[in-house]
Amino acid sequence: MMRRATTGLLLGLLCAPGGLLAQASPESDRATFLAAHARSFPGVAVTNYVLGGFIGSASARQHYQDIMSFPPFLPEVERGRVLWETPFRNGQTYADCLPQGGRMIAGRYPYYEPAEDRIVTFEMALNGCRRTNGEPEYRHDDRATMGLLTAWARSLSDGMPLDVRVQGPGAQRHYENGRRLFFRRMGQMNFACATCHLHNAGAVMRMETLSPAVGQAVHFPIWRGAEQLYTQHMRFTRCMEQVRAEPFPMGSEAFNDLEYFHASLSNGLPLQANVYRR
């Protein structure tokens, strides 16, 4: 308990506006998170942080592995493949539009685009392909289109280490905005993302072990109950609703910046799209 309080105080000092590390870097933030997670999950390898809520016990991990040995949602992911492969009306495809035919690229998203001073997520890149090929964009909150498309498109980068880069003052500004949102208390419960996924990671809430922030970003979309797809922004939305906060719109700049900060915490961990969650 004491240790947690000290970590919280230290982070408060580090992260307060104008705090000790006004110019925090992804490397130093990641190191701070990893040190806290190591205390919350003694003896657990960082590569196992990706297990999310299943990190807590051997039986939970076994249950996860049982489902993942024959995932019931694979037919849905196949529908995503059809969306990916079906050419636009002009005959072009996503593979023609994206670098490297769309393979082994998702680990570089989200990234900072200086020309428009904004963060570009993988979903925005897919919509960018639709736009440049004269197709209407998909809505970020539509599971049947954007959701399934990312399920397949992200799987083409399975195994690629996440490599989110923050370089230059513009990128730094968006990174710090995302970080501010991660630490900002919100909603009627007055919780921040950090309250659950940093300070209380490892604690059990409603029968679920609160997962560490490091490792959360690498396996989207997730399939809750093995059947309902959640993109990152859908999961962020769910967490904000849980604390009775008004969620930011999916695909908004606030969520994009939050994703930028949040993803960089998992840098170096291998991507694996489409995993089972409770």
Ligand code: HEC
């Ligand atoms: C009241 C506690 C609480 C707060 C606050 C909270 N979450 Fe969560 N979050 C959960 C629970 C419970 C789960 C499901 C179990 C788990 O993975 O931790 C979860 C899951 C997640 C996951 C999926 C992890 C995985 O591997 O499946 C992500 C990503 C996430 N939260 C991000 C956030 C972000 C970003 C915020 C702030 C906007 C936030 N959470 C705020 C409780 C919370």
